[in-house]
Amino acid sequence: MLAIVSAIIFGLGFLLDLLNTRIAGGISGTTFMLLGLCLLALHQAGVGTASIRKSYGSWRGRSRR
Structure with missing residues (x-):
């Protein structure tokens, strides 16, 4: 999620830099x-x-066996 937000922020910064605003x-x-x-x-x-x-104990969840 943070990577998507940072991509949007980078896009806005790029536009501001191109327009010199x-x-x-x-x-x-x-x-x-x-x-x-x-x-x-x-x-x-x-x-x-x-x-x-x-509740599963790890961030990956329960693995199927």
Whole structure:
């Protein structure tokens, strides 16, 4: 989920950089790029990837045998 959000943030930053525009408050394409990198780092660290069901004991769930 965080990877999808970071892709959207990267897209917005890319558009802002192409158009050479800034949002009020000094937010530019570089700001969106850094936010996207932060979200990708959280995704790679495993934040937000845990399973909802915790009764099976692991994030993969029950394996079939």
